[in-house]
Amino acid sequence: LFPNSSTPPQPSYFLTSVLKLIYPGHELKQLECLTDIYFRYGLFQHGGYIYLLDPRMSQSAINKLDKGAVEYLQNSPLSDSFLGSSDRSPETRRAIAAIFRKSNMEANAGKMIQVIERTVEKISRQSTLNVNQISLQMALDIVGHVLFGLELDALGCKQDKLIDAMMTILHRAYALKEISPESSEFKQAEKDLDTMTSQILQSALEVSDDVEKSLARILNDITGFKECKSNMELFLMAGSETTASSIPVFLYLVVNTPGLQKELQEEADEYFSKLRADASIVPPKLESALREMLRAYAIAPYISRRTHEEMKLRDFLIPHDSSLRIFTWGIHRCPELWPQSKTFLPGRFCPGYKSKANTASERGQFWIPFGAGARVCIGQHLAWVELKLALTYFLHYFTFSKVKVTEPLEFCVDWEHAVVHVDKDVVLGVARRR
Numbered sequence: 001l002f003p004n005s006s007t008p009p010q011p012s013y014f015l016t017s018v019l020k021l022i023y024p025g026h027e028l029k030q031l032e033c034l035t036d037i038y039f040r041y042g043l044f045q046h047g048g049y050i051y052l053l054d055p056r057m058s059q060s061a062i063n064k065l066d067k068g069a070v071e072y073l074q075n076s077p078l079s080d081s082f083l084g085s086s087d088r089s090p091e092t093r094r095a096i097a098a099i100f101r102k103s104n105m106e107a108n109a110g111k112m113i114q115v116i117e118r119t120v121e122k123i124s125r126q127s128t129l130n131v132n133q134i135s136l137q138m139a140l141d142i143v144g145h146v147l148f149g150l151e152l153d154a155l156g157c158k159q160d161k162l163i164d165a166m167m168t169i170l171h172r173a174y175a176l177k178e179i180s181p182e183s184s185e186f187k188q189a190e191k192d193l194d195t196m197t198s199q200i201l202q203s204a205l206e207v208s209d210d211v212e213k214s215l216a217r218i219l220n221d222i223t224g225f226k227e228c229k230s231n232m233e234l235f236l237m238a239g240s241e242t243t244a245s246s247i248p249v250f251l252y253l254v255v256n257t258p259g260l261q262k263e264l265q266e267e268a269d270e271y272f273s274k275l276r277a278d279a280s281i282v283p284p285k286l287e288s289a290l291r292e293m294l295r296a297y298a299i300a301p302y303i304s305r306r307t308h309e310e311m312k313l314r315d316f317l318i319p320h321d322s323s324l325r326i327f328t329w330g331i332h333r334c335p336e337l338w339p340q341s342k343t344f345l346p347g348r349f350c351p352g353y354k355s356k357a358n359t360a361s362e363r364g365q366f367w368i369p370f371g372a373g374a375r376v377c378i379g380q381h382l383a384w385v386e387l388k389l390a391l392t393y394f395l396h397y398f399t400f401s402k403v404k405v406t407e408p409l410e411f412c413v414d415w416e417h418a419v420v421h422v423d424k425d426v427v428l429g430v431a432r433r434r
């Protein structure tokens, strides 16, 4: 089971077959079990990838290595974006860094609030809410407003078509594998996405802004129209899909954790006006519960890196041209690093919680939902401000409740883009409280 050599250990055929029998079709659960078994080695190899588990080894790989996007974006519309490029990334990231800065995202809170308030009105008209659907519409609108200076809905009512194309590509093809990238449906969705992104980019370039250059203009100037369009697709997809996946999971956890909704509602009522006035304010219980959600259910289950030469990690030799997956999902749920690691404990990140026998920090807590290093998620501050505001609004205005269709929540992975999806939409009862 555990070869004693400098080669990363590889689970036997017997072990992987047993795991397949126990968790049929659930690769994420199989890999989570392998993480718990191999944690003491810090890594294991499986299916052509080396999975890194040890925090120090992972940090070292994140810092030293280039993004390993070569084959994980192969069939993706995002293959020409800077996500897939280690050469162009530094220049592109430097040019747009100011737009994504925390202070700039907080300064853009007003634009987000406009969209969130509209969403609150939409939710008010419903008694049963498809949380995935409403979250995606909201997240896409926020990306449109904040990053492109556009009202996407107003562009000939394209928003629904854009969502359909994105869902066909990301959800139906890559996560659920209902259709293949060779299918006519996929090709049509890709074409629709391309046409719509071109139109969105054209419109974004026309939006005049005398004070500073917009994201579209900066990217267009340094990369040219074609590559700029791919990057726009990246922002549309990465910017909406991730936050839009987080909200349903979070609200599902809220309604399934006794007493949590009431506590968060009380906090939302207290912070509502303060947060509207200053988006840098942190409601501590919401922040802790959100951090815990991103720990227990990392929306991006792994970070991809590639070696360009032989590399030593602890006592292991990693050959050149190896594909590494820093396995966030497993690291975040590993009992060696986190007490009650598989349980959602909303107060885990609250100040003072440590004293109640949380030894995670003593054991070297390693929380990396947005990645780390030079390629850390560029949209993390956008995501955080958006999640904080949207959830404060939702909990202030509504009470959510379980309806039968919600149970149980299962996760499937789009390995191509490294994103976890819920296997079905989260549907909740909703009642307005004020």
Ligand code: HEM
Binding pocket: 067, 082, 083, 084, 089, 093, 234, 235, 238, 239, 240, 242, 243, 246, 299, 300, 302, 303, 304, 368, 369, 370, 371, 372, 373, 374, 375, 376, 377, 378, 379, 380, 382, 383
């Ligand atoms: C909960 C929300 C989000 C999560 C969990 C998340 C997570 C991640 C992770 C893990 C990476 C890879 C980092 C690495 O390789 O070290 C990443 C990259 C990226 N994310 Fe996010 N993300 C989120 C929201 C967003 C948003 C709102 C945007 C908005 C535009 C965005 C844009 C990007 C881009 C462009 C990259 C590629 C960066 C690069 O390769 O240099 N993400 N994200």
